[in-house]
Amino acid sequence: MPPVRLSKSAERWFLSKVAEIAEVNPVAARKLIKRLERQKGLLLSFPQMTEKGILEGTRKVSMPPLILTIRARNGIVEIAAIRDARQKDAYAPADLDVAYDNDDDDKEDTYSGGAKPGARP
Numbered sequence: 001m002p003p004v005r006l007s008k009s010a011e012r013w014f015l016s017k018v019a020e021i022a023e024v025n026p027v028a029a030r031k032l033i034k035r036l037e038r039q040k041g042l043l044l045s046f047p048q049m050t051e052k053g054i055l056e057g058t059r060k061v062s063m064p065p066l067i068l069t070i071r072a073r074n075g076i077v078e079i080a081a082i083r084d085a086r087q088k089d090a091y092a093p094a095d096l097d098v099a100y101d102n103d104d105d106d107k108e109d110t111y112s113g114g115a116k117p118g119a120r121p
Contacts, residue, residue: 004040004047004077010068013082017066032066039063040079043070047077 006014014036022029039061042049050059053069058080061068069081 004043004079006079007081010079010082017082017084035063039068043077043079047072 018029018032021032043061047070048059050061050070052058053060053071055069058069058071061070061079062085065085067083067085068079069083071078071080
């Protein structure tokens with residue numbers, strides 16, 4: 001079975017997150033480390049157990065509150081990236097496609113409470 005390792009960037013991100021959590025709750029930080037080690041053990045036995053990722057050759061592993069992106073390279077299962085589950089996918093488009101963002105259809109004035117702009121008492 002292929003070994004499981006963290007990429008350098010994933011390791012840096014994870015250690016930074018653990019240090020941040022440890023300042024507030026050292027027990028939670030230790031639990032997160034143990035959960036990652038347990039997840040690495042599962043990936044060692046079942047590297048294809050998770051859903052396919054956005055990029056070809058990657059898989060997405062949910063480990064709340066984190067999302068791991070894994071890939072197999074040279075016989076090694078690598079945790080290529082780790083991010084907070086609240087973050088968007090790294091390669092998701094930042095803005096809507098201009099062709100689909102047509103404000104011409106939205107001519108209705110909106111009102112969200114309070115004084116209407118331009119209204120005079």
